[in-house]
Structures are given as structure tokens and as C-alpha cells.
Amino acid sequence: MTSQTIPEARVRSAPDLGVLLTGAGALLLVGSALLPWAGYAGFPGKMTLSGYPGGARLYVLLLALPALALLRPLPGRAAALRAAANVELAVVALTVYFVAYAGGGFVNVGGGVYPAMIGAILYLVGSRRLPTSEAVAEGVALPDASWRFPVESLVVAGTAGLALWLFVIGLGMPSSSIASGSDLTLGPLSINDVANSGQFLAYVITIAGVALVAGRLGLLKSLTIMTGRHPKLFVAAGFIAAAAFPFTQNGSGESLSIAARIGVFAAAAVGLNIVVGLAGLLDLGYIAFFGVGAYFGALVSGSVTSVTGVHLPFALTIVLGGLVSGIFGLLLGAPTLRLRGDYLAIVTLGFGEIFRITVNNLDGSAGPSLTNGPNGVSNIPDLALGSFNFGANHTLFGIDLSFQSNYYWLELLLLAFVMTSFLRLSESRIGRAWVAIREDELAAAATGINTTRLKLLAFALGATLAGAAGTVNAHVVKVAAPDSFTFIESATLLAAIILGGMGTVPGALLGATVLYLLPEKLRFLHDLRLLVFGIALVLIMRFRPEGLVASKRRAREFHDHETDPAAEAVA
Amino acid sequence: MDVFFQQLVNAIVLGATYGLVALGYTMVYGIVQLINFAHGEIYMLGGFGALTTYLALPSGTPAGISLPLMLVGGIAVSVTAAVIMERFAYRPLRSAPRLAPLITAIGVSVFLQELVRNFYPHARSARNFPQLVNPDYQIRLGSNVQISAPQLLTVTVALVGMVTLSTFVRRSRTGRAMQATAQDPDTARLMGIDTDRIIVTAFVLGAALAALAGVSSGLQFGQVDFHMGFITGVKAFTAAVLGGIGNISGAVLGGFILGLVEVMATQYAPDPFSGGAWKDAWSFVVLIIVLVFRPTGLLGERVAARA
């Protein structure tokens, strides 16, 4: 792919120079990461400290690591290092720019900036002089030996851990900013916002860069092979890593609260994935089922504002909430499922709105008294499991845990249950029948599939999972109010699975993460937050219309024309 | 009976706006099967375009001159926005999965709202719109039935827009090419129709009509705001589906029926299910009933076998 642009002769004549330059650049970069980058306090990431690679310096370090590949002539090495060098240069340039800008000028940067800039340029020039080979990186297949299992397990579990670590960095980044007190404002953005946006941008670029490098070295392929061999281990490792998340938070509830919200909406998104992704029924009112669960949970929570006054045990509440919601799914699905495509979409939109309007009106004055109308059912008490109060902060293994971690774990359990249900269903006869209906309803009916019954089942099961998620969410948010169940919420859930990739669990997880994390992490933009979010949606769809994690078949459909092997490796 | 006829007038005025905006949904849908959720924002931009034009004119310009210029200004802004949107957001997704453009549409919608909110001067709360047509001027239609001048203007503008559009689609060469593309895009392309141009035309026409609706809404209520497109957009989409999405007469019919249901539900629905709190629920109930009996809407024929 690059051979036509780099003269062959030069490449052959100076292979050692390329290795030398790249290595020197990488060493300079590693060194620079340990030096201070800012000559003033206040830039995120403790940029004034030396010997501590904080903030964006961590990314600089991370992107210099692929230079280790210089030690062995791996296939795809040159391509990977070129990618690493590109991204490295971007990260260095960006960070230097933001450090200088926020500091009021280039004179305020720290000593580490100079070796970093020289290093980045050497890295870039050197990586371009590396000998290229035609060999495309294949996945590393380990020989069938007794040590294969432990090694692969370690790699698989390590990957899960790494993913969590990256996520923690992302979540922990300062996203709120302090606006007043300083007169240094740039239009609607303050200096602090600028610093934060630079930091966040560097983070996003680095993640993309790491994925790119791993793809070019064939690491992603190996990983796919390994996780394919130990799927259960991978999932288990992922969940253990996720469960360990609260221990990294030093008793703070901020990130946990966001993570818990992502968790509950991811669960709902997986449920919606049954309806839309598997059975192909476009549902624009899915949040209503979530709402049924939430209201059910709130009404039987023993809250003083609940008209029922009933207090059921929570385990029973979840089950019943899911069931009630499932029954609603059946009732609404029965008359409408013979509608197709967009007509079904608007009917579900209608049901969603009718639900919201109804719970807003059932307050004793505009309708029967049940839901307190617009006030909602509030003051939902904290859950308690024996003497364990979910609303209290706890200390475990000497680590402080905020009360949000209790709810976070609860939602992790819910997510695990929903994901298991989805995977079991999608691989069953029923799941295959759904896919058949999605692809061609007439043909499916012709092969003897009872399409009406199966569509109804998809609707009801999706509703049940949403209902269960809703009951949990009511206890987390402590209020069930009509404002939370608007059309926009349904659209956001739908966007999550389309953005992530339809019909896959990782897709729904990733989509929910992007859609609920992005607006949170964009808070430093203040007024421009939603503006940028809108642009991001458009761009993601523009460049990955099949979603971020597409099923293999779909990915091939939309990226066939691209002959770039690297792009395929990443895809 | 006066109350009934007055409510009927109210329903026609309300339905006219819905119908006008619904036309944009239905035309784009008929040709590219895309639910353009950002169409409500095009309607909003029309209002702001007209306001900008008004502010640019020297004060004291007679209404007879400023009003047509405002319409032109509103249409220009809406059409420009729609063309840019089609070119850069939707066209690259022509061959993408069917639901991808839906997310793009939501993204565009959020973007346009926030753009106006953040960058149009003083648009963070509602902006006053010049009341060139006096709302206190009431035309009596009966002893106790009346219609205000801006309401009448809204209905007139809507009717003229609808008739012009349907004549254009039925009579003109481009219009027939649109029909052909809607029926079978591949064959239409084989027949030498530049389908890209036809799709842009559908967006342009829809945007122009939405701008008309936006301007007349501004005149009628004396204000425009950045989120006015959302509710009208959802209602207009409902109207388009009610009438049979893809069908031009259907969109108009759907708009008027929706207006009628909303107004009559406010007045006549049995207690406690009457009033503004329940009227939208009634609209959707009517929509669902209609679709249960006529799965492709009132005037829809083609069965869209996509899901």
C-alpha cells in the first residue's frame, strides 16, 4: 500500500537507518514521557511532575511501545509502526498545542516537550524507512502444546483487563470544568475546557491508534482466534474486570454513576436488539416497556408516594416487573404486528407516547389515581439485602466504596442476565427463525415458521427484559417520572444498537457506552456539547454505516470495495 | 353548534400546518424510503430565515414588500439547509443499512437545533417574530365563528402550496420523473432519469413547503424558537403515515385529520380523557386504529416490504 510512494531503492539501501531512527525516536519519546511537559500547574495529568507519565504522556508512552517490534522482523511491522508514528505525532502535536495554549504561550511548556517533538519526528521519518514486506500479518496461532491454555487464558483475561483500564482512564478524565473565577474565556469555552478537550481528544486518538497498530501486527486476529477458543473465559474475565471497577474509584461515585447508567441502558439496548436486531421489527417506542417496569418497581417499592403502599421483596419485583412489561408487549403487539416496516415504527412510536401521556395523567384529576401524574413516584427507598443497605457507603478489603458501587454491581448482574438471555435466544431455533423472518418474512413463512407467533414472542421477550431493567433503574434513580420516557429516549436506545452494530451483544454494549458516555465526556464543551454530539452521530454513521461492531456478514457487505488489508484487519 | 364550527375552523388551521410539513416527509420517503427526522428542523429554519430577512430590511418597509421577501428568505434558508443535508449526510448512506440514515437524521436534527440555539443572536429563548398580519383582526364566518387574519393566511398559504406541489408532480416533466423514481428507482435510472437530481428535488420541494409552514407559524404566533420543529415534526410524520406515507394527497388528508382529532378531542372527548393532556393520545389511538384496518394508511397502496 505504501510501496508505490516510497522509492524502492532507498528502502533497500538503508534498512538499518530506518530501524535506528525509529528506535531512537521511540527512546526519546519514552524519555520525554518521564519529564515534565508543562511549566505551570493546573493542566490535567500532573504535567509538571517528572518521573510520572501522567495525562497525555501516558498515551505518548503507549504509542512508543510498538517500537519493541523492531527487535524482530515481524510481518506487518513496518505498517504498524507507520500507523503508530502517525498517531504519535498527532498526539504529541495536539498535547503540545493545548499545553502551550492553556499556558498562554509556548514559553510555558516543560522540558519534556522538546525531546518529544524531536522523537516524534524521528519516529515518523524512521518508520517510513523501514523495509516493507508484502507479507500481511496473520494471527499468531500458538502450537497445540500443554502451555497453550494458560498462555491463551492469560492473554484473553489480560485483554479484558486492558479494555477496562482504558475505560477507567476515559471515565476518570476530568470532564467537568470550573468556569467562573477566571477571566480567561474563549467565547463559550474557558482555558480549562480547552485543556480538557485536548486531553480527551488525545485519549480518543490513542485508543484508535492502539487498535490500528494491533490490527496491523495481526494481534487483533490472534485475539479473535483466542477468544473464539475460550469464549466463556473471555466473558468471565470481562465481567470480573468490570466487577473490579468500583475498587479503582477511591470511594468516589461519579464514574460509577455514569457506568451504572450505561449498564442499565446497555441492558435495555440488548433487549431492544432482540426486537430490532434479530426479528427486524423497528420499534420506536421501546422506552415504554422500560417505563412499565420502572413504574411497577416504584409502585411496589414501599415508597411513601406510591398509592399502593405495597412493599414487595426486590427479587420478586424484578421478576414481576419483567412479566407485567412482557404482558404489555403481548397486548400491544397482538393487533399491530401485521404492520410492516415503517408503519410498525410509527405505531410503536404512538404506543410509546400514549404510555407517557397516560402515566402523566393517572393522577386522580385527569384520570384514575395511580402514578401521581407529572410528579411521578418518588422517594423510592434504598434497597436492603438483609443488613446490607445499598444506600450506604461501604468498605471492602480496606477500600472505600461509594454507595453507587452497590447499584453498579446490581446492574452488572442484570446486564449479565440480559446478555445471557440474548445469546441463548439468538443461537436457539427461535433465534434462527427470527433472523429468517428479518431477512425475508414470506420465505420464512413458506418454510413453516409461524411468523406471527414468533414476532409476538420477540416483542414480549424484548419487553420483559426492558421491564426488568426498568425496575432496577427506578431504584437507582429513586424516582419514576414521565419525563424519563419520552420519544427521545426510545430513539437513543435505537441509536445505541444501530451505532454499535445490529444484532450483536458487543455492538449494543459499545453503542450504549458511546451514546451515554459521549455526552458525559463532552461536558467540558458546555453549550456546544449537544452540537458536537450531533456531528459525532452523523460522522460515525458516515464512516461506519454498519455500526462499530458489525456482524462479519454485514461488515463485508459495506466495506468490500476497500482493498486496504489494514482496514479489514481492524474491521 | 357555534362551538363546533369554531373548533372546525381551529382544526383546519392546525391541520394545514401539519399537512404542509407532512408533504416533505412523504415526498422524501416516497422516493428514498428515508424517514427524515430532521425535517422538523427545516421547518424551524424557515421561520428563522424569514426573521433574518425581516431584520435585514430597513425598518418601516411596508408589509406588502417585506412579507414576500420574508417568504423567499425563509425558503432560501430551508432549501439550502436541506440540500447540504442531503448531499453530505444522507447521500453517502444511500447503500448503507436501512436504519443508519435514521441515526444520521437524529444527529442532524440535534445539530441544527443546537446551531440555532448557540449561534443565532438571542435565540436561546423564543424570538419575537414581526406580526405583520394583525391577529386581532377577526373575520366573522358566523355569529360566533371567526378566523383571525394570520390563521386565514396559514390556511391560504398551505392550500396554495399543496395545489402547486400536486400540479407540479402530476404535470411537469420533473414531477413525472419523481413518480417514476418513487415507483422503481432502478428502472427509472435505466430510462435516463437522473435519480440523484430527483432526490435533491424532493428534498428541495419538501424544504420549501416546510419553510412556508415555518413562516406562517411565525406570523400566526408572533415568535419562533429553536425547538419548534420537534413537536411539529413528529406530528407531521404521524400525519404522513396516517394518510399513507409516500402519497401526496395522503399527507394533506392526514394533516387535516390529525388536526381534527386533536381539536375535537380537546372539546368533545369524554371526561376525564378530554383536554390538551389527552389529545395527543387520541391522535395516536386514531392512527393505530386506522393502521390496524388499513395497514398502509388511508391512501397508501404500496406495501413497503422492508423491515
Added chain:
Amino acid sequence: MHPPRLVRIAAPLLIGALVLSACGSKKESGGSSGNKTLTIGVVAPLSGDLSAVGNGIKNSVDLAIKQANEKKTVKGYTLTMDAQDDTAKADVGATVAAKLVASSGVVGVVGPLNSSVAKSVAPVMAQADLVEISPSNSNVDLTGRGALVTGGTQVRPYKSYFRVVASDDIQGPFAAQFAVKTVMAKTIAIVHDKKAYGQGLAEAFAKEATKDGATVLKTETINPGDKDFSATITKLKAQKPDFLFYGGEYPEASLLTKQLKSAGLKIPLMGGDGVQSDEYTKIAGAAAEGDYATALGAPTDSLASAKQFVTDYAAAKYADPIGPYGAYAYDAANVIIAALAKSTASGSKSGQALRDDVTKAVQDANYDGITGKITFDQFGDTTVKVLTVYQVKSGKFVAAKTDTFK
């Protein structure tokens, strides 16, 4: 992926970055005067439909903080603001509340705007004993007053929650007494927007008006966000009311009063503090003439400090209008600032100890604000029972009657 192209892009980027940042002066390190920083959080909808109102709150807090810094009200500390967008949604509210609680520098919060959001924010704040003062919540359940309406005993649900506005069960009846006894309204139409604030206020109004002997028509509702209220007006007109009470906020109220008068129903509209905003008269124009609105406290136009606030707000050139709750937000922020001054004066404290102290100091607050004197009862409600009815005269709200609610 063509690397040379990337180089072409990246290299100028690097050079450009250096050139752009090269100009500038050496920053003094170590901060200004060793001042420590304390932060006041704001939770309000800063985007979407309600953003104008929410930003009015945010800006007013910002103004209060800037003035406190200038006057060095809290000695030895620089105050900053951390404003969070709750998008008017309960679940986002819980998240931003957690965010503020986690930020150790935050020692007080102003907000939120909506009662439904308050119900998810207040539990998180109470857990951390972080003081929260709402400039606008009027729902009775937030301070346990709901029990009083049904005859039970009031129990405070959230220990660090306070509010500087009157709850619905005070403002609504006060307005009703004025409508029936002063305006002499006989047949009263009631419209609300079916939101927590509007409905609560309208229902309290209706109850008192009926008790005082007026005929109250069946309550009508409109949808927030709608613009065409002609169907509702036609329905009301047939019943010939001579007075209309609207529960809700100014965007719909201003359109309603305009359409009311255009349709020939020339009766006064009355609203609560959500209507008492200059925006109302600006949008409704001549149609608003003679309309009423109530608000807590003595008339703002009679207090010099209130006038000064309006002048200062205008001078700060914020993008959004003050809105109906800006003045309350300004007071709420100043109550927190006064509490901070008190808490920090007695030795250097930080973290949880400081938060506990600030909450206590707010509970004991006795502050002369621009909306009147502010003190709180043991449930977090304002003890102020003085309310003012304003009437629109020549396009401005002017005080018509000030009284103590009984």
C-alpha cells in the same frame, strides 16, 4: 490510509501548533496569592427546551460568585462555579449529582430547576450531606409537605435539601385569595401545562378559589411545547369565564394570553412565579396588559439590591435572560456563600467537615436577599410567607399587592 498524506497533514499541524503557541508570556507559577479554591455547583437544564430558564439560573449564580470574589466575602478562598446540565431528566440529574459530590472542592449546589429532577438529585446530595438549594422547586413532596395536605405529619425526606421559593400549597392559595377577594373574579377558568409545577400550583389555586366562593370551571390542560391553543380557548370561551389562572411557565403563558385576547376573550390571566418574568411581557406585548403573576417575597422593584442585580446582570452581557428564577438563584448562591464565609472563618476546614458545617450554616441562615429575608424551617422550606402579586402595567410587572400568607 495513505501515510504520506498523513505526514503532509501532521507536519504542518505540528509546526502550526508551535507557531500559534509561540507568542505568549511566561505564566507565573504557583497561583495568585495562595488562595484556596471552593466550588459552588449548579444543576439545571442548560440545553434543550428549558435551557433559557436553566441558563438564567446558572448566570445568576455566576454573577453572585464573581461579586463575592471581588468583595472577598469568603476570606482566604477563591470561589468558582461548576455548572452541570441535567437536561431536565431525572437519571442525568442523579449522574451529575454524583459528579458534584465526587468533586471534593464542591461545597454547595444551586438547583435543580425541575422538581422531578430534584427527586433524583436530592438523595445523592443528602447522602454526602452536600447542601443543595433549589431556586424553583415547588413540589410539596420534596420537603415532606405532601403529608400535611393529606393530614399526616411532615417528615423531612432529604436532610441537605433547601428551597428559596414557596411550595405550591402556599403560592396557589395566595393567588386564589387575591383573585377572588381583590379582583372579584366570579367564574374562574383554570389551565395548566400538566407538569409538576403547573399542575401543583393550579390545583392548590382551584381548591382555595372554590373555598372562597368562586365558580371554578373544569380544569383544562395544554401541552408544553405546543403553540396553538385555539381549541382550548374556544372550549373555555363558551363557558364565559371572567378570570383565568394559568399553572405553568412564561413561554406557554405568553402565547396563551395573546391568543386569548385575539379570540375576543378579554379576561386577565394570572400565573405564578414561572410567569413573573420580563420575557412574558416581551413576548405577549400589549396582550399581557392587566395580567397578574405572583412571586415570593417583597416587591423586587422596591429593593435597591434587586435593582442592582438586574443592572449587574445586564452589564455582564450573558447570552440568556435572567428568567423567572434568576433572582432566586442569585439569592440561593449568596446564602451558600454566606454560609461558607461563616464556616471557613472558624479555622481551616475542608472535605466532609466543611460540607457538614455549610449545611448547618445554611439551616441557620438569616440572609437579606434581593427577594427578601431568607430563613429556613427544619424541613428545608423557606419560612418567608410574604408574597407579592404583580400586575402588568405599560409592559412591565409592577407590584399590586404585598401580603403575608395566612
